[in-house]
Amino acid sequence: MRARALLALPLILVAAAITPRASAADAGVAAxxxxxxxxxxxxxxxxxxxxxxxxxxxxxxxxxxxxxxxxVVGPKTRKALGRFARHRLGSRKLRLGKGGWDVAALQFELAEHGFPSGSFDGIFGPHINRALRRFQKWAGLTVDGVAGPTTLGALTVPPPTIPLPLAWPLTATVLGARFGPRGAGWHSGIDLPAPMGTPVYSARSGQVVWAGWREGGWGFLVVVAHGHGERSMYAHLSRIDVRVGVWVGQGVRVGLIGASGHATGPHLHFEVRIRGASVDPLRALPFAKLTG
Ligand SMILES: [Zn+2]
Known part of the structure; x- marks a missing residue:
């Protein structure tokens, strides 16, 4: 009884922290x-x-x-932006070496679909190339690293949704950074700050497919595959309690909160991917649906 009361309070804090978005993001505005x-x-x-x-x-x-x-952004204002604003998205094929408004819009749309590529800069470099190829593979298109009408058409389909519901990976949850735009880049998960050493639990049953250090800022990372192409990722851990190949139930401890990898303080970076596309975990966690 007492344990339940203790659990309820932090979850209410989470619900209060989730506010509806003022307006939907637009790739043209991002560009x-x-x-x-x-x-x-x-x-x-x-x-x-x-x-x-x-x-x-x-x-x-x-x-x-x-x-x-x-x-108001009319033709004269666009012209004032110089070469950058010359091409609207869809007016030409985009590939390595291109740059400008349409590249920035493509970059933002890729991020919205779960394939972010570093800082939004409007420069079609190797990072966008990689993200684009991953998206093309995900969407079942020819993987050629060229964004033409077919790829842009596939980007008009809404981003994937999470097929299987999840539980919170921490018992006392405070929401830090959300999924979505952050500064000049894109945050591909949610951050849940907690004291160093706090237990982290599997958000759903599945098989551990990664348990160890990963380069790229992740630090000590656990990845659990849940079926239907759904994977949950637990980053910046200070300790890992599972091994690759083992099956874990929902609520099984996979490690402890830490600040390993690129982290300014102890927190869990919790990320969910559907066949490789990162999606907003709040859409599949209890309470998230209450606030729409
Ligand atoms: Zn994070």
Missing amino acids: LQVGLHSHGLYRGPIDGISGRATAKAIRRLQKRAHITVDG
Whole structure:
């Protein structure tokens, strides 16, 4: 009874922390933000949301270009962004070496579909190439690293949803960074801060397919495969309690909270992937559906 009361309180905190998004992110707005950022006019996050900071940056650009200052992006304002804004998404095929507005929009759409590629910069480099190829494979398309009409069409389909429900990997959960835009990049999981050494539990039954150090900032990482292409990932651990190949039930301890890899403090980076595409874990966790 007492244990249940202790459990309930932190979960309410989580529910309170989840607020509905003000508006849906738009890849065109994200591309505009990248352009404004490259001109030194915008320092906010590349989040694809047209807010006050973006409007202010547009006015600054218009003032600098000596055109009507109305905060609206018309042909003249696009022209003021120079070469960067020349190509709208879909007006040409995108491949390694290209750059500009359409590349930034593609990069944002890939991230929204679970294939982020570093900082949003509008430069089609090796990082976008890799993300694009992974998306093409995921979508069952020809894997050629060229974003033409077929690939762009596949990106208009909504991102994948999580087929199997999950449980919280910590008993007392406080939500830190969410899934989605973060600064100039994309956060592909959720961060759950907790004291060093706090037990971390498997969010669903499955087989451990990774249990050890992983390069790229993950630190000590456990990955559990749940079937239906669904995998959950537990990063920055200070200790790992499972081995590759073992089957774990939901709620089995897989390790302890730490700050290994790229982490500024002890927290769990919890990530869920569907056939390789990262998805927002909050969509499959209890309470998340209450706040839509
Ligand atoms: Zn994280």
